[in-house]
Amino acid sequence: MTTPGAGPKGWEAIRAEVLRRIDRREWAPGAVIPPEAELAEEFGVARATVNRALRELALQGVVERRRKAGTRVATHPVRRAVVEIPVTRLEVEGRGQCYAFHLTGCALVVPPPPVLARLGLAPGSRMWHVTTLHLADGRPFLYEDRWLNPAPLPAGFDPSEPALSINEWLVKNVAYTYGDIAFSAEPASEGEALQLDVPKGAPVFVIERTTWAGEVPVTLVRLAYGPGYRLRTVL
Amino acid sequence: MTTPGAGPKGWEAIRAEVLRRIDRREWAPGAVIPPEAELAEEFGVARATVNRALRELALQGVVERRRKAGTRVATHPVRRAVVEIPVTRLEVEGRGQCYAFHLTGCALVVPPPPVLARLGLAPGSRMWHVTTLHLADGRPFLYEDRWLNPAPLPAGFDPSEPALSINEWLVKNVAYTYGDIAFSAEPASEGEALQLDVPKGAPVFVIERTTWAGEVPVTLVRLAYGPGYRLRTVL
DNA sequence: TAGTGGTCTAGACCACTAT
């Protein structure tokens, strides 16, 4: 051990030691490492503790585990990172800036076919189309273009005069259980350019999300961030 | 339960049931849910099983847990998503395309001060500067601009004639234990535009990574993806 | 079929923190 007596205890210590051996090539990429039971004996802990440590490493993509085949050091380290999907208001306030938003459009219309297809809704279905400009210290920060399925919403719902941003309102009233996300860089559309006050075609960072409440599609949203936006995380 | 007898067993069933109650507002955002021991009794399982389920939900950002304070439904659902940081070759091959790369530059030079500062190296330190163009079916896919700290590299290392791409070589030879990542959308620099065959200023999706082996900085890399690139994941 | 990881149990002690 590097500094006896110091450092983490328990399963984190096991994880650290396994990582160290992998780093030093004592266990090379692609090689099988000893089974849990063996490591448990070596480290003098219960197998469950070793299991916890190796499970975390598998989650991070450092090792690959298969029953009977054992645990291997990942050959092609598809490292996994956890990113936090921000709530805009908190993100802005977290920078010490003043948050505001402005509803720029709201209508119950038939969306373009790709939108319906993506959500698995019947052609001709009507959806709320809500566009919002989010501001940080009065300057454009994020342009939100959202399609809302009326079906899972409370009867008589009208998004046109919200006290909260649509996203926060949704969170409080129509929890979802599942969704997918895609990140991309795209040229600002005419509308986005206008709202974000950037030239048309300028790079915007785009987060596209679909969310579902069980089997029912809830919303498809495109978030276009202005220049300088970065999404950070750790490996 | 929705469909008795069907569905997951064990801790996943507990997680699903807790999620269902949160969705149905039986447990509202911000509210404290019963302690582990109580849930264990209700579900007829050991506390460790409930713990596993709630720990997963906390990891996803659905609930927040604090000792003594108990487990609360997250008020501001900072949802967390796991993204896989791709290995370029596998990513390209996974699309059924043919992968190749081309070293476009390689020199041992003093990097600009921001690079040194970011890695915590002394002013005037020299680093390898390696640029690589990655191709999919012969077309530009990704332009890689990498700074490499010679210190942790094997003596006599020369990156100018690699059999593997630098990234894969690094993975096999200088494992790292830690790093951070940022995603952004940026206008293509002159060099990137030239290599990726896009107009200068066109949007490129940028992944910037720093990696460390223990306390020693290993590399700082900027990956600029051509048009149409999307990074996907699930919530 | 046998080896390995995945999970559960019942109980225990510890660490943190609201009160």
Added chain:
DNA sequence: TAGTGGTCTAGACCACTAA
């Protein structure tokens, strides 16, 4: 200080899959 989550243990059974 007392309640709650965090973790560990020793043992057990199950599920998957390579040989």
